[in-house]
Amino acid sequence: MQNHPIHPEANLIDLERVTEVFKALSDPTRLQLMLLLTLGETQVSTLVETLKQPQSTISRHLTLLRTAHLVLSRREATRVYYRLADSHVAQLLIQAFSHAQHERLGLPDHPEPDRLIGGVH
Numbered sequence: 354m355q356n357h358p359i360h361p362e363a364n365l366i367d368l369e370r371v372t373e374v375f376k377a378l379s380d381p382t383r384l385q386l387m388l389l390l391t392l393g394e395t396q397v398s399t400l401v402e403t404l405k406q407p408q409s410t411i412s413r414h415l416t417l418l419r420t421a422h423l424v425l426s427r428r429e430a431t432r433v434y435y436r437l438a439d440s441h442v443a444q445l446l447i448q449a450f451s452h453a454q455h456e457r458l459g460l461p462d463h464p465e466p467d468r469l470i471g472g473v474h
Contacts, residue, residue: 377417389403389404415435
């Protein structure tokens with residue numbers, strides 16, 4: 354995946370969008386759903402069984418994630434499948450959990466090869 358450089362003076366629309374993304378991810382159940390979806394497209398009933406929560410609860414969380422454009426859904430007859438919206442979402446999760454693990458285990462930061470400040474590619 355290609356990293357896109359960012360500007361320290363972010364566009365207002367981008368700031369609002371990133372705020373929406375972090376709000377949508379600010380719930381443990383939604384994060385668990387997102388982690389499961391890093392494994393690939395998954396049927397809602399599988400998510401319900403895995404997380405051992407009522408289907409209405411899982412559906413409510415998935416709707417919020419879909420509204421935030423973090424997941425995509427498709428229907429096949431009576432079954433609904435969800436997947437991560439794109440590779441940026443997967444990388445966001447990987448980086449967030451890597452950060453948490455480094456903090457928990459007291460690991461040092463990785464050296465940054467190139468600072469990604471500049472224009473969007």
